[in-house]
Structure formats: structure tokens, C-alpha cells
Amino acid sequence: MDVLAPVKTKIFSGKQKASWRNASTVAYLKKECRKAERRWRKTKLLIDCDIYKEKLRLYNLELCRTRQSYFSAIINGNINNTHSLFSTIDR
Helix, strand or coil, rough: CCCCCCCCCCCCCCCCCCCHHHHHHHHHHHHHHHHHHHHHHHHHCHHHHHHHHHHHHHHHHHHHHHHHHHHHHHEEEEHCCCHHHHHCCCC
């Protein structure tokens, strides 16, 4: 059978996480958000749902701020390097 259909190994190169997601505040808020979500799904209480939504909103705001500051730093650091600027936009 291996002659007709040999076993092939597939090489998978994983995508790297964006560096702004590794910031300590973002990681902490994500952890808190997931904790609130688990609690809400366990208890099914409306107050836990509200707490989860608030933590999710705070996480998304912080993620947006961190991403914005990350790209602002790249743009301000490479203001005269057009190659670097366009490669940043392509991400």
C-alpha cells in the first residue's frame, strides 16, 4: 500500500502571535476576562454576564490601545524608511 500511496509528512509553519498581544496588561486582562466568562457560563446569572461583558470591553480597549501604540512606535521610529513603513502596512 505504501508504494501506491506513500505516507507524506506535512510541514506546518505556525503563525507567530502579534507582539502587542504579549504585553503584560493585555495578558492579565485576557486572563481575567476568561475567568469571568467561565464563571458566567457555570452560574448562568445575569450579574456574572454583566461582569463578563465589562471585562471583555476593558480587554478590547486595552488591546486596541496597545496595538495602536505598537504601530505608532514602528512608524515614528522608521519615518524615513519607506520600505519598513510599507511592510508594516502590509501586516
